[in-house]
Amino acid sequence: MGCGPDNPHGHHLQVRRDGQDVVAEHVFDERHVGAPGIAHGGAVATVIDDLFGFLLYGMGSLGVTRSLQMDYRAPVLLGRNYILRARLVERDGRKMHTAATVAHETNFVATARAVFVAVDLGHFTEALSSADRDRSSR
């Protein structure tokens, strides 16, 4: 949904490092519409969540979102280029506190905070096995 190339409804996010931060440019389009002309808040949360995923990946940590708090300060408009930026605020054991901004030029239209929790590979392989079992029992 966030960055993979195969999903035609995905955001195809392209992320780069900038010092300790990760940064992406993104344009929301009609696939992400909420109110007319405005990106759905869930779509904005999706790209921020994915950006945090890249941040952790760059740090060499496997982690999943435990909580995500969005602050929508102004409408995120379709067809406009936004700069997304994320950083690690603090690491506390398994918890990674992260923060992000969404900006157009010098205007911050959304900010976010999240808590990610480090997991091992088993978190993903067990979920995959359960999903496979559910599919084959249908």
Ligand SMILES: CCCCCCCCCCCCCCCC(=O)SCCNC(=O)CCNC(=O)[C@H](O)C(C)(C)COP(=O)(O)OP(=O)(O)OC[C@H]1O[C@@H](n2cnc3c(N)ncnc32)[C@H](O)[C@@H]1OP(=O)(O)O
């Ligand atoms: C085949 C393999 C492929 C692998 C390839 C991988 C690819 C990787 C792709 C990633 C792509 C990215 C995409 C975007 C990121 C998602 O979308 S992630 C998906 C959405 N998130 C989830 O599904 C997570 C679901 N939740 C869980 O699985 C479990 O709750 C968790 C997160 C693993 C934690 O469970 P737990 O291990 O039982 O931990 P728990 O004791 O409850 O809490 C851990 C710590 O966090 C604290 N905590 C809990 N909640 C909060 C909170 N709200 N605020 C603050 N602290 C909290 C606890 O107090 C505790 O603190 P300590 O006591 O350790 O100090």
